[in-house]
Amino acid sequence: MTITNKIGLYLHIPFCLRKCRYCDFLSFACADENILSEYTEALIREIKIKSTEWPYKIADSIYIGGGTPSLLSEKNIARIMGSLYDNFNVDRNSEITIECNPATASEEKLRAFRETGINRISIGIQSWDNSVLRLMGRAHDKNDAFTAVRSAKKAGFKNINLDLMFGIPGQTMKMWRDSIRQCIFLRPQHISLYSLQLEEGTQFYKMVYEDHILSEPSELVDRKMYHDALIMLEDAGYNQYEISNAALPGFESKHNLKYWSYEEYMGLGLGASSFIGGVRYKNCSNMIDYLNHIKEGKSPVNPEDIEKYTKREEMGIYTFTALRKKEGLDLGEFEDIFGREFFKVYDPTVINTYFGYLDYEDNRLKLTDKGRDISNRIMAEFV
Numbered sequence: 001m002t003i004t005n006k007i008g009l010y011l012h013i014p015f016c017l018r019k020c021r022y023c024d025f026l027s028f029a030c031a032d033e034n035i036l037s038e039y040t041e042a043l044i045r046e047i048k049i050k051s052t053e054w055p056y057k058i059a060d061s062i063y064i065g066g067g068t069p070s071l072l073s074e075k076n077i078a079r080i081m082g083s084l085y086d087n088f089n090v091d092r093n094s095e096i097t098i099e100c101n102p103a104t105a106s107e108e109k110l111r112a113f114r115e116t117g118i119n120r121i122s123i124g125i126q127s128w129d130n131s132v133l134r135l136m137g138r139a140h141d142k143n144d145a146f147t148a149v150r151s152a153k154k155a156g157f158k159n160i161n162l163d164l165m166f167g168i169p170g171q172t173m174k175m176w177r178d179s180i181r182q183c184i185f186l187r188p189q190h191i192s193l194y195s196l197q198l199e200e201g202t203q204f205y206k207m208v209y210e211d212h213i214l215s216e217p218s219e220l221v222d223r224k225m226y227h228d229a230l231i232m233l234e235d236a237g238y239n240q241y242e243i244s245n246a247a248l249p250g251f252e253s254k255h256n257l258k259y260w261s262y263e264e265y266m267g268l269g270l271g272a273s274s275f276i277g278g279v280r281y282k283n284c285s286n287m288i289d290y291l292n293h294i295k296e297g298k299s300p301v302n303p304e305d306i307e308k309y310t311k312r313e314e315m316g317i318y319t320f321t322a323l324r325k326k327e328g329l330d331l332g333e334f335e336d337i338f339g340r341e342f343f344k345v346y347d348p349t350v351i352n353t354y355f356g357y358l359d360y361e362d363n364r365l366k367l368t369d370k371g372r373d374i375s376n377r378i379m380a381e382f383v
C-alpha cells in the first residue's frame, strides 16, 4: 500500500430520476428536493465525523458518484464541496469528478458545479441510439446527450469522461460502432466501456431469463464489440490503460487508478466503502440506519461491516486489481508491500498455463489482449 497521508474521497449520491432496467447499484428513483437536502445534510455531517475519526487530512482526488449526483441542486453540491474544503486539505492538483446523467445537466448547473472546483465530469451516455436508450430505461435520449457534452464544454470542463455500454440486448454491431464513432467525434478526454452484466433482480434479468422477451448478445459478439472499440479508440489516439478505460495521454483517471493501485480511499454516503490502514469498512446501506447513525453523531459503519482480511487475501486483491491495468503488476512493488516474493506465494507455472494470455516481462505480469477476454478466469488463480 502506498502510504502518503493523502487519500481519495468517494461520495455516494444514491438518487436517480428513475431506475434503469439493468441497474443493480445502490440507487433509488427520487427527485424530492426535501429528501435530497436531508441527505446532503447527513453527508456533510459524515464528512465532519470521518475527517475527525481518520487522520487523513490531504485529499488528492474526490469522486462524487451514484446514483445521479447531478440530480442534486447547485446549492447542495456547493455545500458538499464547501464541507470538503473545510474538513480536508484538498490538494490544489486534485482531480475532482462528478457523475452526471444527461437528463439533469443544464449548462447553468454544470457551470455552477465547475465554480465549486469540480474539474472533471463523467457523463453516462451509454449509447447514442435512442431505441437502445429506451430499452435500457434511461432517462435521457441522444439529443440530451449531445447537449450535455456541449454544456460541459461550455461550462469550462476540460476533462470529460463519457461512459458507454455494450453487449446490450437489441444492440447491433453497427449501433455500437456508431456510438464509439460519435464519442470519438466529440473528443472527450476519457472514455469508459462497460460490458453489460445481467444482474439478478434487475428488470433486464427478468426480461431475458424469466420472460424470454429479450436475448443477450452472444459471448462472441460481446468480445467483438469490445475489441472493435479498442481498435477504433487506439486509432483515434486513446490509450487503453485499464480493462474498461481509455484516455488521451495524461487524462487517465487519478481517482480510479487508486482503486487499481492498492491505495487508500475513504467512502462517504450510503453504502460507501473505505480502505484505510489495511482495513475495509462499509457504510450501512439502509437509508434509515444511515440517517440515524449520523443524527447520533456516529460513523455509519456497523461493526460487522469492518473487515480485516488476511495477508493472503489482500495479496489476492492487490493482484486482481493490478492486473486490470495495462501496465499490469509490478512484482517488486508486491514484495515491498507484502514482504514476500510473488512467485513464492503463487505457483510460477501459471505463466505457462496461460501462455499467450499472461505476459511476464521486466518483472511485470500483464494480461495480453487475448488475456483480457478471460480476465476473470486468470484473476481467479490469485484469489
Ligand code: SF4
Pocket: 015, 016, 017, 018, 019, 020, 023, 024, 025, 027, 066, 067, 068, 101, 124
Ligand atoms: S442512472 Fe445509473 S445509478 Fe441511476 S438507475 Fe440508471 S444506471 Fe442506475
